[in-house]
Amino acid sequence: MNEPSFFVGYAASLPADTKSFLLKVAAGWVFLMGALALTLSVATDDPGDGHFAGDAVLTGLVTNAPYPVLFLPPDAGHPLGHAVLLAGDGKTGAQSQSLSLEGKRAKASGYMLKRGELDMLVLGAVSAEPAAEPSASFNPAPLGRWRVTGEICDGKCYTGGMRPGTGLAHKACANLCIAGGAPPVFVSAAPVEGSIFLLMAGPDGGPAPQGIADLAGLPVQVEGDIERRGDLLVLKADWARAKEE
């Protein structure tokens, strides 16, 4: 049997056959790492079209239940009016700025996050505006009881605050956002009345319980009442009874 030369760790030079072999190993390792980097990099999953949509100044009606929303008056593109979710900077909600404006017409500025038809304004400043014209009415319109399957996300990351802003790797971040007051959004696997985004609420219409953190990022099924407010769907459910799919 043709034995390779014996290499000693502290020796300054390598036997010729060992050197030749190791040069091939070194080249192979560098090549392999390059190939694996390309394989994993190009296989990155598409996180969806959530994105930053620039600065905006909006005027509308502020409501805070279950989470802060600015309802914009109807226009040609939104005959029912348009609901813009509100959030604070970082992983926080907008409650500290919006609670005092409940039911009032307000002018809000900040930057927009947008995913499909779901819009979020990350508040910079907000102030009450004189009601120069009657505010549009956003009384809830019940759509009945539904059983829906989907994922619990935080509305801020989902709309483009992070890309990707969904899934298991993002679960802890979603929990932090929701605990900080950002509006949680239920992303339905199938459209409900034309929309896959539903603002989550407790069964009484208040904020969803903190317990939803356990299910964030997972495919879950839940049953609840859905109502329409402007072009926004709100899912009022007993989240303690939601189950992992």
Place this chain on the structure above:
Amino acid sequence: MSVTYLAIGWNRNKIFYDCVIAAAALLYVSLFIRFVPRAGDGPMIDEPIIRMRAYGSCAFLMLSAILCIGPLARLDARWLPLLYNRRHFGVLTCGVALLHAYHVLGWYFAYSPTDPFVALLSSNQSFARVAGFPFEWLGLFALAMLLVLAATSHDFWLSFLTPPLWKAIHMGVYAAYVAVIGHIALGSMLAARNGALAMIATLSVCAVVPLHLLAARKSLSGGLFRATAQRQGWIAIGDPQSFIEDRGTVIEIPGGERAAVFRHTGKLSAMANACAHQNGPLGEGRVYNGCVTCPWHGFEYRLEDGCAPAPFTEKLATYALRLENGVVWLDTAARPPGTRIEPLELPGDAA
């Protein structure tokens, strides 16, 4: 070998080795970041997430390679030079893993009123779930283990902790690897829509596990010589001509100990098979410059007394040999480390 923890120094081979592993890591991270698909005028996903994925997957692949080097070196001696510098590979891997953690903390757990470290440990409490399990804890455990291993990788710690304890601590790399596999599986593979990472992780496990099994089988059976006869504390270990010049033969002694018998200039000598440095298999080494040289890290021992040549101080137990009716016999009673025993001269074979 060393008389202090400073004796094993740098040389051109080690520098080249380090350059190769650093270049491969740099190439990996650069290509990963550069070739993430783009959407509009930027990459499809956030830059910090690209970086945490690049560094995390790079560290995983490096850890996989580190774990393969050991068994590869047992199976084929040409891999041994990679084993000697494996600590450098490990320290670099720890550094890459730290960069992964840095980007995770600075993105997923930042921008919150909660301290990032508190958020890391508290924001996901779904310990009872498989999907949704706080996989960050597994990553944190693996990182902590890699940090301990990197911090104790210097020969000072080998000397200070003693080889058995140091070796036991460094076996923790296997726990780190298992934790990393769990970290990847629960944090990424379960939710990924493509199977690239799952495929690479599977390939890693399919390389690491079988290689260790093959190496273990070789260690247990390959080259191991068992006594053909036993009498009054002596065991027959075979024909003198069966011992190869300047090579070792591992002898299994009843009771579990192992001795290594070497033939050099036509004489036979026997000493303990476990190197005093890290219990390396001396019997797989060779006689080099008149000394038995450990295949793991090059520690050397004199044939006649199992002592490392001055100024080094390591000593091994020695065994007496005798020739009777054309059969070599070994006394199973080990002599105290460093005991001189005249090598057994084989008839008609003196140098």
